[in-house]
Amino acid sequence: MSKQIRHKKIRLEASSVCQLRCYSCPNASKAILPIVGSGFLRLSDFQKLLDENPWITEIELSNFGEIFLNPDLLEIMKYAYERRVVLTANNGVNLNNVDKEVLEGLVKYKFRTMTVSIDGVTNETYKRYRINGNYDVVIENIKKINFFKQQYQSKYPLLSWQFVIFGHNEHELPTARNLADELNMYFYSKLSWDAEFSPVRKREAIRKEHGAISWKEYKEKYGVDSYMQGTCHELWEQPQINWDGKVLGCSENFWGDFGGNVFTDGLFECLNNEKINYARDMLMGRQGTRDDIPCATCNNYLATKREGNWLKRGGKRRLISSIPSVLKHRIKRLFPPALKHIIDRILYNKK
Numbered sequence: 001m002s003k004q005i006r007h008k009k010i011r012l013e014a015s016s017v018c019q020l021r022c023y024s025c026p027n028a029s030k031a032i033l034p035i036v037g038s039g040f041l042r043l044s045d046f047q048k049l050l051d052e053n054p055w056i057t058e059i060e061l062s063n064f065g066e067i068f069l070n071p072d073l074l075e076i077m078k079y080a081y082e083r084r085v086v087l088t089a090n091n092g093v094n095l096n097n098v099d100k101e102v103l104e105g106l107v108k109y110k111f112r113t114m115t116v117s118i119d120g121v122t123n124e125t126y127k128r129y130r131i132n133g134n135y136d137v138v139i140e141n142i143k144k145i146n147f148f149k150q151q152y153q154s155k156y157p158l159l160s161w162q163f164v165i166f167g168h169n170e171h172e173l174p175t176a177r178n179l180a181d182e183l184n185m186y187f188y189s190k191l192s193w194d195a196e197f198s199p200v201r202k203r204e205a206i207r208k209e210h211g212a213i214s215w216k217e218y219k220e221k222y223g224v225d226s227y228m229q230g231t232c233h234e235l236w237e238q239p240q241i242n243w244d245g246k247v248l249g250c251s252e253n254f255w256g257d258f259g260g261n262v263f264t265d266g267l268f269e270c271l272n273n274e275k276i277n278y279a280r281d282m283l284m285g286r287q288g289t290r291d292d293i294p295c296a297t298c299n300n301y302l303a304t305k306r307e308g309n310w311l312k313r314g315g316k317r318r319l320i321s322s323i324p325s326v327l328k329h330r331i332k333r334l335f336p337p338a339l340k341h342i343i344d345r346i347l348y349n350k351k
């Protein structure tokens, strides 16, 4: 039986609404609508959650949508800052529509770390995947954040540039890397989930750096490794809560929930209920598959089960999960570019 956990870190989606229509995104295809729905985290719910759970130290706000569309975001940042709760957006933001006050708020309220998804260095290239987006606006917004960082003499938020590699943008990788340096951003590139959309052309160069040219090939070559299961560890380390209080457990799940509502039934109760505890045991191979658990139909679980490669919750995992987001950002900047994607996998479960 899994022991009860008092989570200091959680993931709480600030917005499941997104203005872009990226290929292969479950938000753009509306696949998330039945369970995740379309909405924003409310300030009153956020305040209640922090008031009732004063042990919370860190909250990741980004997942399926764009956090900057949430009209309460500035007040949410202010409240977290007053409560000494660290906010991050490491899963990613597109940074296309942000008020100046909110850009200033990121710095003023010491928002800690943020990943910006930018797959190109020209508007023409960027828009091929980030449909409805505008590259020039995104870069302008980054410059504004840097301006406020100077004004407030602050290093926060620490920024990362995430570049998904496609056939139509791979030639812009070196320029993007240099620009990220100029903008004081940590840069990393990653493989696309969708092998069909704009497949890479410089196959050998990409293979050399990433071990494969697509995630399909990566999985075929390496099978399910501890990295693929990294998302499952969120169930223990930083569980995902939907904007409306539903418990999703991990950042990948959009097809089922674990019951209860953290805003009305209590965070501790929901994150330790029978269903989520059963899921934890299921992932460790201590219980059989149960159809009412969202993991039962997840590819990660099915591959884990097929290979008998059950999750292990050892000291290494606990150590990684206890590292604060700012320290993780500093650690990854110490490593050369060729190793950065490996470091990201270890520290962030990034794919």
Ligand code: SF4
Residues within 6 Å of the ligand: 231, 232, 233, 235, 249, 250, 251, 252, 253, 294, 295, 296, 298, 299, 300, 301
């Ligand atoms: S098996 Fe799937 S749904 Fe369950 S925790 Fe892992 S990634 Fe999430």
